[in-house]
Amino acid sequence: MARKTFATGMLDALGYALQTDPTVAVLGAWSFIRDRGLPIEQEDAFFDRYGDRLIDPPTSESVIAAMATGAAVCGMRPFVNFGTSSFAFEAWNQMINETGNAHFMSNGQLKAPLVFHMYCGIRGGGAAQHSQSPQSMFANAPGLELVLPSTAADAQGLLRTAIRSDNPTIFLTHTKLLQWMGDTPDGDFSIPFGKADVKRAGRDVTVVATSLMVRESLAAAEILAKEGIEIEVVDPRTIVPLDSAAICASVEKTGRLLVAEEAVATCSIASEIITIVAEQSLHALKAPPVRVARPSAPLAYAPTLEKAVTPDADKIVAAVRRMLNK
Amino acid sequence: MARKTFATGMLDALGYALQTDPTVAVLGAWSFIRDRGLPIEQEDAFFDRYGDRLIDPPTSESVIAAMATGAAVCGMRPFVNFGTSSFAFEAWNQMINETGNAHFMSNGQLKAPLVFHMYCGIRGGGAAQHSQSPQSMFANAPGLELVLPSTAADAQGLLRTAIRSDNPTIFLTHTKLLQWMGDTPDGDFSIPFGKADVKRAGRDVTVVATSLMVRESLAAAEILAKEGIEIEVVDPRTIVPLDSAAICASVEKTGRLLVAEEAVATCSIASEIITIVAEQSLHALKAPPVRVARPSAPLAYAPTLEKAVTPDADKIVAAVRRMLNK
Amino acid sequence: MSASLTGGERLALLERMLLMRRFEEEVISAAAAHKYIGRNHLYIGHEGVGGPALVQLGARDVTHSTHRNHGHMIARGVDPGKALAEIMGRAGGLCGGKGGTWHMTDPTRGFGSTSAMVGGSIGMSVGAGFARKQQGEGVSVALFGDGVLDEGISYEALNYCSKFSLPVLFLCENNSQEGAHITSMLAAKRLTDVPASLDIETHVVDGADAEAVHGCVRAALAKIRANSRPIFIEAQLARWPGSHQMRPEHTTGVTDMSLVWDEARITGEHADWVRHHDPIRLYAAKLLAAGAASKDELLAIDARVKNQMAAARAYAEASPFPDASAALENVFA
Amino acid sequence: MSASLTGGERLALLERMLLMRRFEEEVISAAAAHKYIGRNHLYIGHEGVGGPALVQLGARDVTHSTHRNHGHMIARGVDPGKALAEIMGRAGGLCGGKGGTWHMTDPTRGFGSTSAMVGGSIGMSVGAGFARKQQGEGVSVALFGDGVLDEGISYEALNYCSKFSLPVLFLCENNSQEGAHITSMLAAKRLTDVPASLDIETHVVDGADAEAVHGCVRAALAKIRANSRPIFIEAQLARWPGSHQMRPEHTTGVTDMSLVWDEARITGEHADWVRHHDPIRLYAAKLLAAGAASKDELLAIDARVKNQMAAARAYAEASPFPDASAALENVFA
Ligand SMILES: Cc1ncc(C[n+]2csc(CCOP(=O)(O)OP(=O)(O)O)c2C)c(N)n1
Ligand SMILES: Cc1ncc(C[n+]2csc(CCOP(=O)(O)OP(=O)(O)O)c2C)c(N)n1
Ligand SMILES: [Mg+2]
Ligand SMILES: [Mg+2]
Secondary structure (H helix, E strand, O other): OEEEEHHHHHHHHHHHHHHHOOOEEEEOOHHHHOOOOOOHHHHHHHHHHHHHHEEOOOOOHHHHHHHHHHHHHOOOEEEEEEEEHHHHHHHHHHHHHHHHHHHHHOOOOOOOOOEEEEEEOOOOOOOOOOOOOOHHHHHHOOOOEEEOOOOHHHHHHHHHHHHHOOOOEEEEEEHHHOOOEEEEOOOOOOOOOOOOEEEEOOOOEEEEEOOHHHHHHHHHHHHHHHOOOOEEEEEOOEEEOOOHHHHHHHHHHHOOEEEEEEEEOOOOHHHHHHHHHHHHHHHHOOOOOEEEEEOOOOOOOOHHHHHHHOOOHHHHHHHHHHHOOO | OEEEEHHHHHHHHHHHHHHHOOOEEEEOOHHHHOOOOOOHHHHHHHHHHHHHHEEOOOOOHHHHHHHHHHHHHOOOEEEEEEEEHHHHHHHHHHHHHHHHHHHHHOOOOOOOOOEEEEEEOOOOOOOOOOOOOOHHHHHHOOOOEEEOOOOHHHHHHHHHHHHHOOOOEEEEEEHHHOOOEEEEOOOOOOOOOOOOEEEEOOOOEEEEEOOHHHHHHHHHHHHHHHOOOOEEEEEOOEEEOOOHHHHHHHHHHHOOEEEEEEEEOOOOHHHHHHHHHHHHHHHHOOOOOEEEEEOOOOOOOOHHHHHHHOOOHHHHHHHHHHHOOO | OOOOOOHHHHHHHHHHHHHHHHHHHHHHHHHHOOOOOOOOOOOOOOHHHHHHHHOOOOOOOEEEOOOOOHHHHHHOOOOHHHHHHHHOOOOOOOOOOOOOHHHOOOHHHOEOOOOOOOOOOHHHHHHHHHHHHHHOOOOEEEEEEHHHHHOHHHHHHHHHHHHOOOOEEEEEEEEEEEOOOOOOOOOOOOOOHHHHHOOOEEEEEEOOOHHHHHHHHHHHHHHHHHHOOOEEEEEEEEOOOOOOOOOOOOOOOOOOHHHHOOHHHOOOOOHHHHHHOOHHHHHHHHHHHOOOOOHHHHHHHHHHHHHHHHHHHHHHHHOOOOOHHHHHOOOOO | OOOOOOHHHHHHHHHHHHHHHHHHHHHHHHHHOOOOOOOOOOOOOOHHHHHHHHOOOOOOOEEEOOOOOHHHHHHOOOOHHHHHHHHOOOOOOOOOOOOOHHHOOOHHHOEOOOOOOOOOOHHHHHHHHHHHHHHOOOOEEEEEEHHHHHOHHHHHHHHHHHHOOOOEEEEEEEEEEEOOOOOOOOOOOOOOHHHHHOOOEEEEEEOOOHHHHHHHHHHHHHHHHHHOOOEEEEEEEEOOOOOOOOOOOOOOOOOOOHHHHOHHHOOOOOHHHHHHOOHHHHHHHHHHHOOOOOHHHHHHHHHHHHHHHHHHHHHHHHOOOOOHHHHHOOOOO
């Protein structure tokens, strides 16, 4: 076991991939490695070691995504870091129409093994354009795996799987998670896609939480536990593929479902999870399911406005209490 | 009452707007007017009359969307026709990050009164890239009104409202609806946003259907009626704003909900509608809600493959029968 | 005449170009017989570009194409039966009927993903160039129309390749030279001004002159292989009068080899195109005039091509539509 | 010296530029005092571009700006108190605290939507040009950095304006000339080769020379108003050593007017920038040398500006944070 930050976990996975696989190359290296709170020696060592495959392209997201796709089809395994996730909107056509479709349209002849990494979420003062969380849009597009890690271990183990996957994978890091410490297994390890992780067991309410909301849900669980309420925190970890069986199993046990997601609620992963439970486990629901998510409004800059709409432990606690009429 | 096609309904609304408002200008006129099954005289007359405000821009979707936004903020009311909806992915950043945010970020100082029109849906042989339906992604983005008309009258009346709206409006036309005939009120008329329309009343199952699926649901209703099953076909018409009250009211009456949407099911409008009903009317649900929608896969070209995944009247009929255990 | 082609190579090139043409004629005929949905962008009139350019590529070279891709596939030696079957949406098609006309690909012939989005594939060519440079062998060829230069990604692609010195040949088939339907709206005085402004070597070549294209591409490929810098070639084409239709009709008639030696019989509305712009007739006439081919040789070539296409058509028609179960396969690897 | 500016105008221009500078100094000081989240891109060193360019605009003229927008706002006469309050996320800010540093706007001063996306606003400038052309009066000014030319939309925007002859001034503040942090990766030999390739008139001007910029922009605006063709101006700037930090520090020290006449006192790590590239010091020194301003006049101007900024800071600090209820207002009109 090693204790490290989420950022270090990701860097370790990327470093391992670069070390063991000469087809791995990084586009957008600087903003993945620098300014992420890593020790400067660690940053420098990384550039020294793999510098020839760490590329910083022009601010041309569209061709970056296209290029990664073309290179992947030709035998490379590009890891693209777009930086802030809204920058990826510039590359939307390439990701949705080209990357996600390439394998299917070719009847499986082509493969696009690449990772599109980006920073999502409400970061504090990011305002409307730098606080986007595009995960629900990505989940709506066929052909793209979608990973939302929440801990250092998950970040490292899932990134290993993402780089090794023969499919294009969207990998979303919430900026506020970068410095979160966690225990990770030693050495190289990986975590399979499509396996939810019960981050805390409980009997009263199933809280399905993604990304940063896992941390908030665990904080909520502590508070609620003092009131005798035990929530079960289920972290799907990957949205595509989604472990709906684990989610339904938990709801079948608790009879109550809350989905905690920081992103905009409308047509979201939260909507999808609630729908799947309604379709498959309606009989188990003792109370209406609940979303703790952002209302559909652009994010404002001022701290008071930002806080007003940011889902957090307090809002989860309040929603759980309401669900249990407490 | 006049009987006309959906395409003519839209053209009449656009013509009225051009005639009565000098700030209206069309970007992408050709593919909105030509090749849409209109009588050639009608097409020509349109160009003769409004030619100076009918613009055909370069194939540069990104700057087209940006330009429309800039022009709208400066007092114009652009109507942009992107053609096939997937072309709009090229303009994603502009639409999501700029157009949808402009009013909010400026604290209401700026307005972007424009319409982004595009053709969506499975058109027959369009394959993966020309059969996209981006409505769920748009619905996930704040600040954009979203219209999905299903009849000639709705197309005309809602387009009038869209052009007059002070907000940016996404207006999605399913290509297969273009030639669908319908009765429309005479003269200028408009239909407010956020008012669902019960296209057929029924007692057994609420079928919420969007766009082309309204037509398919009505066809399904005919078949089911012969079996003594009366479905209620609710057409939300606009997704943003959404008339969730009307949807819940119908479900409270029927106790059963099916959502028919041609688009990919994951994180979709169908998921959202089911979620809203689960949140607000769970007690009324006598059976699990059901989606008749596309599974998450790119669309294939071959007719057999296309048909296999295209939601239609038969699939709605089968799903309703299953819901009622018949 | 190009010194670089042997007599045999010249005949082989003509035969390949004729196969590209007869392939499209079969596409038209299949559409007319309602064998498939029938929406297509045909390559007729472009054979003098794709033919000579693509027959030169090697096994490690990669191409990316667009909606107007049929000819590119045939030029690179893809099986015409499988290509036709794909256009007809059959299980025996190149992509099992999943891709269709717009998304045909054949990685065994160096094809990457084919896009129907204007500007959809030019950026992927950059990635192919990047990969091949890393791997130490092969070049990437971006095939695209003039309309693609309307899209910002083309500019980004050119800039990237120039900045990072990637081995990419940008081959633009500019068919907005003559005719009513113009597919690009560039403010540049010359289309090549755009790549030139990004420090890319550019050439303009007559797209109706197969050997001129051959020579221009040969020199460019040699240079790219030697120094890994991108090169941009604009092949100028008079638009084929039938190329605007999405549901193809053969506006200029089925290609008649006898018009090669019997020019007087060229008549009708589109006589000008046949006389001055049909790259196949022009090339055959050139070979004939130079004594590089006889009438009989030309007719023999044509007979072979027709046989090949008859077999291809038979293969495609015999191929079943794919089973519904395939609709959800190959979403993920 | 520019013949076009009267003595009074020159002093007014200097005062405006100094206000732009002192505004940013206040931003730094507020950040240091943790008055707000403190992520900013400052306009220090660019005053010689935005100042003289924007003071010339009329009421019907429209500008679109980027993440480096503070100076543009002040140059166009936006209230500095409201601008500072916006940066500090206060209810009394230009956008009620909703936009913040990156999305400040003031339509009463001709500002359209301000984007923090590289390439986010240049396309909106095209639309403003389109609107003003339709409306018969006014021009559009696109303000952007060299990095924006990396994005394909810039190319599309230039092409569109050239093709449709829209009245747009593209004013590029190229701060990748000197210094460690380069913000663009263009393969073009000269940045202006790109617009030139799209048949747009281009000019290069020294961005540290306020009057040179004034003259260049004046001539361009006159021409654009007369014939509705776009013009592209590249203002070349040595990057201010502090401009890389997202959480600003005043690397070059608070502006000291005495360095205008007392050059010997310019010392320290960034003396080169202060001596050769600080547009305010350079302009003040020029006016002093030409006898257009005395030391006392310069000090009086500075005193006025400092007073103005003190009042602005007081206003901003006194302004409350917006009420939570505002978070869901103004989503739709
Ligand atoms: C992104 C996008 N926008 C618009 C279209 C519609 N479209 C199809 S073909 C075409 C013209 C393409 O011109 P060019 O690239 O020159 O090819 P050509 O058909 O002339 O060979 C257009 C605009 C598209 N397919 N993709
Ligand atoms: C679409 C997008 N990609 C990347 C970024 C990250 N980014 C912020 S500022 C910047 C550099 C911009 O350079 P330039 O336009 O020259 O402006 P400068 O900061 O030099 O004044 C980048 C890449 C962004 N904001 N938007
Ligand atoms: Mg063309
Ligand atoms: Mg710069």
